[in-house]
Amino acid sequence: MSDSADGRAVVRIVETEAYVPGDAASHACRGKTPRNGIMFGRHGHAYVYFIYGSHFCLNVTSEPAGIGGGVLLRAAEPVSGIDLMRTRRPGSADRDLARGPGRLAAALGVDRAHDGTDLCAPGSLWLAAPLRPAPPPATSVRIGLTKEAHRPLRFFERGNRFVSGPASLNR
DNA sequence: AAGAAGATTCGCT
DNA sequence: GCGAATCTTCTTA
Secondary structure, three states, rough: EEEEEOEEEEEEEEEEEEOOOOOOOOOOOOOOOOOOHHHHOOEEEEEEEEEEEEEEEEEEEEEOOOOOEEEEEEEEEEEOOHHHHHOOOOOHHHHHHOOOOOHHHHOOOOOHOOOOOOOOOOEOOOOOOOOOOOOOOOOEEOOOOOOOOOOOEEOOOOOOOOOOOOOOOOO
C-alpha cells in the first residue's frame, strides 16, 4: 500500500521475480554500489531504481544485512484508490494499471524517494497482510533478462488476469 | 573520460 | 510484432 498527499493506493501483489545471491542477473552480483546499496541492508526494505530512462522498479530486499538479494514486484491487482492510479497512469486500461514492474511502481507513485523505506513499518509505502487466501503461486522462468533468465524464479497467481508476461508462461 | 547495456513501456505497422 | 525513447550506472580505456 502507498500513501501520498493525493491519497491512498492499495494493490494485491500477483507476480514477483527473485534475484538471489550469486545470480548474474542481479544488480548485486558485482558487489555493493551507490545504487544497489539498499540490497545489502536488512530484508524487508524497498529497493527502487530507475531503468531505461523512464521507469522505476520496486523491489523488496530479501537477505540479511551484508548479503545482496531482492524480489522484484512485477504486477499487482488494483484494490482501492483506483481513481488515483488512473490519474497516475493516464490512458491505461484498468487491467494495465499495475501489470508490469514499471507500471506497478507508477501506479503506487513510487520513485527514488522511496528507496530504502522500511516496508514493515508505518510510512508512505508498506506491505500488509494478504487481503484474501490464495493458492501457492505458480512458477516460471524470468522475464526480460539477458542473463540467467532460465532460472525458475518468477512467481505468479495462476489464472489472475492482472499478471504480466506472455500467456505461454502463465500456465 | 567516454561508452555500452539495461529486471520497460508505448505507439505504430 | 518491432523499434524508438530516454538516462542512470557501471565498466573499460
